[in-house]
Amino acid sequence: MRSTIVAVLGLFMSVAVLAQQPVATGTPAPPVKAAPPPKPPWEPEGTPIVPDDGGPPRVYFAHGYDKETPNLVGLDDRLSIHVQNFGTLLKQANGNCKAIVLFIEGMPLKGDKAESCDTVNGHVRYRLLRDKADDDAWHLLLGSPHGYAHSVDVSVGSDTQFAIPSSATFNFEVIPALQFRIFIGLIALALAVLIYLCRNTSLVRSGTHPVPSERPYSLSLFQMTFWFFLVIAAYVFMWLINDELDTITDSILGLIGIGAATALGAALIDQNKTAPMPDEPGGKSKGFINDVLSDPTGISLHRFQMFVWTLVLGVIFIGSVYKNLEMPEFSATLLGLMGISSGTYLGFKVPEKQGSDTPPGATNPSPEPPPVAEPPAT
Numbered sequence: 001m002r003s004t005i006v007a008v009l010g011l012f013m014s015v016a017v018l019a020q021q022p023v024a025t026g027t028p029a030p031p032v033k034a035a036p037p038p039k040p041p042w043e044p045e046g047t048p049i050v051p052d053d054g055g056p057p058r059v060y061f062a063h064g065y066d067k068e069t070p071n072l073v074g075l076d077d078r079l080s081i082h083v084q085n086f087g088t089l090l091k092q093a094n095g096n097c098k099a100i101v102l103f104i105e106g107m108p109l110k111g112d113k114a115e116s117c118d119t120v121n122g123h124v125r126y127r128l129l130r131d132k133a134d135d136d137a138w139h140l141l142l143g144s145p146h147g148y149a150h151s152v153d154v155s156v157g158s159d160t161q162f163a164i165p166s167s168a169t170f171n172f173e174v175i176p177a178l179q180f181r182i183f184i185g186l187i188a189l190a191l192a193v194l195i196y197l198c199r200n201t202s203l204v205r206s207g208t209h210p211v212p213s214e215r216p217y218s219l220s221l222f223q224m225t226f227w228f229f230l231v232i233a234a235y236v237f238m239w240l241i242n243d244e245l246d247t248i249t250d251s252i253l254g255l256i257g258i259g260a261a262t263a264l265g266a267a268l269i270d271q272n273k274t275a276p277m278p279d280e281p282g283g284k285s286k287g288f289i290n291d292v293l294s295d296p297t298g299i300s301l302h303r304f305q306m307f308v309w310t311l312v313l314g315v316i317f318i319g320s321v322y323k324n325l326e327m328p329e330f331s332a333t334l335l336g337l338m339g340i341s342s343g344t345y346l347g348f349k350v351p352e353k354q355g356s357d358t359p360p361g362a363t364n365p366s367p368e369p370p371p372v373a374e375p376p377a378t
Contacts, residue, residue, distance in 0.1 A: 044070035050084045052122070057089035059166035062154045072149060074173030075243055078115070079126045081156050081168070086122030092158035102126050103155040103163040104172070107137040110160055124156060130242055139324050142241055145174045179240055187233055194229060205285070206270060214284050217291035219303055219345065220266040223310050224259040230314055231256065234321045242325055251330035255313070255338065262342040269349050295348070302348045306341040313338065 044067065050060050061082040064073035073079050081102070083089055093099040097117035102109045111131025117124045130138050141152070155166035197203045204222045205215035231252060238247050285291055293303050313330070320328035 047082075050082070052085045052087070055085055057083050057085045057092075057164045059083050059155050059164060059168045062168040062170045064170070072171045072173055073128065074149075074176065075128050075130060075241075077128055077173075079128055079154070079170070081124045081126070081154065083122045083124065083156065083164075086117075086119060086124075089156070089158060089164065090117065090119065097124065099158065100124055101157050101160050101163075103157060104137070104141060105152050106155075106163065107134075107140065108157070108160040108163075109134045109137060130244065138242075139326070141172065142174055142325050144323050145241075148175050148177045148180070149173045175241055183236060183240055187236075190233075191229070194225070198225070206266075209284055216285045217288050218263075218266065219292040219307060220259075220263040220342075222292055223306070223342075224263045226310060226314060227256055227259050230317060231327075234317070234327060238321065238325055238327075247327055249327045249329050251335060252317075252327050254335045255330070258335070258339055258342055262346065265346045266349060269346065300348065302341075302344045306345045309338055309341050 044063055047063065048061055059081055063070045063080055065078050065080070066072065079102075089100065090097070098113045100114050100117070102112050102114070109131070111133040112126055112129055115125045115127055149171045151169050152172045153166065154168050154170060155163035157163040194203075198205075198217075200213045202212040202215055204217055204225050205212065206218040206221065207215040209215045231248070235247060239245060286294075292307055293299050295303065313334075317328055320326065
């Protein structure tokens with residue numbers, strides 16, 4: 001009897017254990033996907049949320065922090081990069097957020113370190129700052145602007161060699177629109193004032209004509225004023241785009257020095273001469289081109305040479321600033337050529353006749369003999 005009761009109890013216990021085990025079926029239950037993290041409040045509207053899938057890291061979105069124009073980012077602005085499977089990327093960077101390199105148009109910006117990383121949402125944030133180590137990349141990104149902004153590809157990587165796959169882009173602001181319009185207005189106003197002063201005052205004129213606007217134009221003063229205005233305009237333009245102040249090169253200082261030395265030498269030479277009268281050659285302006293290219297004998301080669309080289313270097317200067325957003329570094333040979341042109345101008349200026357009672361081409365008349373004193377009457 002006792003053995004029968006034990007057998008029945010064992011049977012009941014076996015049934016209870018089997019009832020607690022899951023019943024095997026032909027198809028396993030699908031895994032439960034983790035809910036994506038909630039979108040942070042600073043993210044712009046329409047920001048996609050892509051959960052991790054355990055695959056390789058991939059950049060899928062990028063944006064700035066301006067609520068009105070989140071897709072427009074420029075220098076000094078912050079840029080947020082959204083990365084799927086961000087944990088894998090961070091692991092490849094040995095857990096160092098600042099080791100994650102920013103790539104724009106496939107070019108690594110090694111000097112622009114990450115500000116912060118959000119491991120929960122898979123974001124890495126940068127502040128776009130121009131670093132000297134990345135000058136070549138910034139010249140390509142900022143140079144030869146054809147508009148206020150243009151679209152660029154963006155990605156990140158665990159080193160400077162390779163960027164991870166990306167489908168993200170953003171509009172890179174090359175020129176701030178409002179500031180550029182103000183700059184154009186101020187430069188146009190400054191140019192108009194400069195032209196007015198050149199035409200109506202003795203700013204770039206020399207001589208002693210009683211009316212300043214009638215004095216002849218000076219080639220040396222024009223050269224000095226020309227480089228002064230170009231350098232000032234280029235300096236402000238590059239500061240507006242690059243936000244850099246140390247942009248004047250040694251060769252530009254050399255050009256400014258050559259212009260200043262030429263103007264000073266010409267002034268010293270003219271000081272030791274008799275100024276021509278208003279009705280004499282060189283005493284009254286005959287127009288800008290005629291004045292800067294002519295001496296009392298007519299159009300002169302040394303003046304023409306100096307004038308042409310000044311314009312040629314000015315065109316090269318403007319093109320370099322526009323294309324590379326930097327002032328050019330002229331070679332010592334080119335600066336020497338400019339110095340030779342200025343020296344030749346000063347050398348030929350020494351014998352130039354600036355004042356005479358004798359018209360050009362005429363010889364000095366023989367001086368009249370002094371009157372002979374008559375002997376006193378006896």
